[in-house]
Amino acid sequence: MSSTSEKSSTSSSLLSAQTLVIAGIVWAVMALLFFLLFSVPLSAEEGLPLWYSIGTYIFECGAYFGAALVCFRNWQSPHMVSGRNVWLGIGLGMLFYFIAGVLFGIWELYFGLDPDVSPADAFYLGSYVVLIGGMVVAVTSKRLNLEIWQWGLLAGIAAFGIAVAIWVAAPDSWRAQLGMAPAATQEVVTESEPATAATGRAPALDNSSKIQPKAAATDAASAPEEEEAEIKAPGWVMALDKQLAPYKNAINLFYIVGDVFLLIIATALLLAFWGGRFSQSWRMIAAATFSLYIADMYFKWRDTQAEGSYQSGSLLEVFFVFSAILFGIGAILEHDISTRSRQSRRSRRAA
Secondary structure, three states: OHHHHHHHHHHHHHOOHHHHHHHHHHHHHHHHHHHHHHOOOOOOOOOOOHHHHHHHHHHHHHHHHHHHHHHHHHHHOOOOOOOHHHHHHHHHHHHHHHHHHHHHHHHHHHOOOOOOOOOHHHHHHHHHHHHHHHHHHHHHHOOOOOOHHHHHHHHHHHHHHHHHHHHHHOOHHHHHHOOOOOHHHHHHHHHHHHHHHHHOOHHHHHHHHHHHHHHHHHHHHHHHHHHHHHOOOOHHHHHHHHHHHHHHHHHHHHHHHHHHHHHHHHHHHHHHOOOOOOHHHHHHHHHHHHHHHHHHHHHHHHHHOOOOOOOOOOHHHHHHHHHHHHHHHHHHHHHHHHHHHHHHHHHHHHO
16 A cells, blocks of 8 residues: 555646656746757758757657646546636647648658658648637637737737738738748849840850850759759659649748637737736746747748758757746646646635
């Protein structure tokens, strides 16, 4: 009997709120040190080493998987003040992020591809849907008695988030239509005019015209060989990437809207639960959403505006890890407060 009680007490101490929060903080600090120390590329040609990229996926996917577990624990508990559906949505969002990270890592590290759209995007899109659904349930379950200045602050943050998302994530075609084309494209257009004028004097360059087709032919012949040597993906993966590529703009637009909507909901939650009894857990959820917004905006900027120089594992992507850790800490804190409040009620009734 004593050994059984000792085992139960040991397991309860390992799963206590303090132990789980400390474990999350240690994981976040280790991830930050890993990103800080090793996120510098070896060279412009080699980029980041493979072992570093694998490490970033381990930190990110491990954090989201742990956050999903503690959120599902809240979903299974009938004592959650925020409701079980709230944590079901957040837990599914964490699980979908974990699955998407694994798939994206396979596409990038194993197949050696950098696709515009991959099967991982299906789970990323699903994570936005369930995350927004769970957080909307949390907001609508509580009456938002915000003051005028709080509504103004919410509107200002929403406007700021929309402006940043449009500036960062819009492709060059959209920016050109809005009159925000980058200066580099304008310089290319101005420099192309002398080049077209020079083509009109082609008869004076007979020797060079004979040499250029040969060089172009050798480059065209060597290019497919180099591509075949670099690409390790099977044919069905390449065919799938070609089928999904036309949906790039629509999916990016969904990500922009989803990020802004999550930012607005997080701000509303932060203002609504700031001074309440469960304010600590929802402060963590709001901070997690802000971290997700920062990491995702940086990801979109590197992907759309950095002229193809993006490689996963940059320093600011550590905010993906922070986001998952903060979601998990928020779930742990609410579980602890909810169970302790119920135990205190029982003790009062027994007295």
